[in-house]
Amino acid sequence: MLDTGIPVALPDALQIHASDSVAVALRDLGAGEAVWVNGASVAVKAAIPKGHKFALAAHAAGTPVIKYGLPIGRTTQAITAGEHVHVHNLATALAGEVAYAPSAAAAKAQVQHATGSGVMWQGYLRADGRAATRNQIWILPTVGCVGLTSEQIARAAEARHAALIAQGRIDGILAFAHPHGCSQLGDDLGGTRALLAGLAANPNAAGVLLLGLGCESNQLADLLAAIPTSLHHKIRMLSSQSAGDELAEAAVLVDELVAQAATAQREPLPLAALTVGLKCGGSDGFSGLTANPLLGRFSDALAAAGGTPVLTEIPEIFGAEQALLERAVDAATFDAAAALVNGFKRYYLDQGLPVSENPSPGNIAGGITTLEEKSAGAVQKAGNAPLCSVVPYGDQARGPGLALLEAPGNDAVSSTALTAAGATLVLFTTGRGTPLGFPAPTVKVASNRTLAQAKPHWIDFDASRVLDEGLEAADAAFLNTLMAIASGQKTAAERTGQRAIAIWKKGVTL
Template sequence: MMSLQPALIRVHSEDTVAVALRPIAAGEQVALGAEHFTAAVAIPQGHKLALTTHAPGDTVRKYGQPIGRATAAIARGDHVHTHNLATALAGELTYAPGSHGEVAPTQVNTTHWRGYLRSDGRAATRNEIWVLPTVGCVGLTAEQIAREATVRHANLIAAGRIDGIHAFSHPHGCSQLGDDLAGTRAVLAGLAANPNAAGVLVLGLGCESNQIDELLTLVPENARGKLATLSSQSAGDELAEAAALIDTMVARAATAERVDLPLSALVVGLKCGGSDGFSGLTANPLLGRFAETLAGAGGTPVLTEIPEIFGAEQALLSRSINAQVFDAAAGLINRFKRYYLDQGLPVSENPSPGNLAGGITTLEEKSLGAVQKAGHVALCSVIDYGQSAKPGGLVLLEAPGNDAISSTALAAAGATMVLFTTGRGTPLGFPVPTVKVASNHQLAANKPHWIDFDAAMALDDGQRATDAAFLARLVAIASGEKTAAERHGQRAIAIWRRGVTL
């Protein structure tokens, strides 16, 4: 019996698989256009059904691109997943500029939002005080300082004069050497410079490797005026001295006012985590269309998660604005592959168990869905971990796929919002407003305390209505409306460790 409900979607005309829009029972007949298919076995939502036969070794295509090779014979109507599909990725590659990197046209967008314009010309979506410990030894002290200051200034927070006082503890800053210590120092300096922090207390212990003075040299000079420092070992009562410093910052921050700002003033991080088979169909393309709007208006989208570009990098590289950007991006991708290979690991050591359960089979498939977060925006610059994003156009940032590490790196690069797509769901938020975008209706319905927007509405209402609703939601959040993660106190950072521990 033929089902009346849509069951399949084919992303690209050249695809040899389709995605199940709902669970399909074994033996169920489903239609895709004029073609009819009988599911050989039960196919979970988000998983793939074969549209054609494949012999062992044949290329399987989704998004119009190869996502791996068949490891067994695949019949029409079969479930295509880990039992019959494997990655074709190997190691480093030599890339060449190509002509197939379609670039989105510049868009005229007059959308405004209400934010804080800082003295260095950058715009903030929040007006907060941050406590950043240089070392894990004073992480709990930093949290105590922020907690007590929040109580003291509860009236100002309730009145919206400041948006909050937060500490971001971590276990690093000592027993590190060389580039590993430099990375910790760079990302903390980047966080200290983030415009969402109107004032920052840099709290040290005193004897740590990550000395305050050396950290401060990495903070841009035009951001140092909002900083205060305290060495706990040198202080008398470090809690009392910290409280006095925080109180001064709060008094200064409370005078700031939100003003109308253009879309071009936004720096927005693009992130995905806990992806499923719908992520590349709904949520990531939604971010891609927003990234095109943002970049077209002169704003700055920032893409990271370098391992989740492997297998989809050529189209991104081909959108480089010049040879220098192309070479920098290609070098970063191969350098990250070498990072894996030097540890004796394959570059395809992905997807995660949650990705697999959600229907993603290979890293190529995950990457082809993930890079859609950047739409067809021209690639304008490439920056290392801990560096600041250059304004205007797409920025590629060095960081791994790990949610907490890459989201922290986005905030350190200057992002004042992070757009985080997910098909499986996660409650965690990061230093700047973290907008959780669900790829499917079920997640949005089951976890409203995690999710800020349901991208699957595009399957019902169409792209234009969904894009307009999403932009309105982002403007509201940029202008002060709290995200689900903010409402529930979900804020954290994580630092990328790459060296030995003493």
């Protein structure tokens, strides 16, 4: 697997892995400038924007380019040393499905849990033994028709219970509207129901009001049946068509849930109690150098302590999946993960689309050229921990150890899926920036200082600190930030009220 540390960086450029055939510019480089990389001078042929790549040696046309120690595509023309390597001369080598098999050198991954990391945080221990970072009431509409009604109910309830919120007795009353729940069929409807049931089961939701319309496909009784019966004590339901004054009746139910939730108190909990979602969005050329490896080192520590890091965005591991698969703890996990990757590839191919229709325009502007390059940087969020489980969309991650969750790369869809899988924190790395947050506290980690300084109201941690403070200091600061947020400190998205959900809709609409 990839190196988890960052080599000593000179001020101009960085060769990430010893086998790489390209280096990354750490600042804007001018044409003709001599750049020192690992003790050798390379003459830059043309201007190289910060975060972009240039060749360390000549490449013939049709040959692999290596970054992170992995191939990130093939050259479309001959490239000389010092030349800018990007979309004009590098293309993906990805095609379709792959018959995955462990390499001859692969050894069975071994899970080794530490006896105790000593890291503690203040959280809520629920009756089912799971831990929460927040003590909130969530209103989940079964269907889009009552989405705005759910928001009305939440606003009125927050006003009624402002004193309890100010005292920290509860951490908020939130509604999560969406446009689905009706005019859906089969697995598409089942996916919506499973996702909402997963959200209702999240430990951060101390109480849940399921708000229905009445005539929708996603019936309240069916949704309740998808939620474990051990959690039904925290669920209330209301059908708007059957109610007299649905706002008044909902207020009574929410008030019951608030009274129940307000009895909970934070207590010291170990690192092992955390389930943490791993996400990247708006990546740039620094995401794989600073922010994603930072998450990877935390993921390793979390998994070693007995906690549960959850990786998703399956299409954004295409091209780097073999290294992840070889960390599977057994053959069944390897096969399930391989089937998940190939299933996503088939999903694209069945629509007549290439599996490599990525990166986004923002990724390309930030220096990422191919999906393989994006994937090689993205999988670093999962560190080097053994892959212990594969989780279907809408299902719960049942750690300990690294889990791979079925969900696409879309920021809102995958972050919502992470919350439905039980994540009580979502760590979201970004090189371009985004204000949006999700039901679980969403920790925005900037890959570069420019973004962190420009958008302090979006960003919670500047991962570029690893380049000038070193790994140990930056990792310690990051861990302190995460434990403070887990213990109740608000994220930037929470402070600005940026919280939403999105559901993965795969089928036809009636």
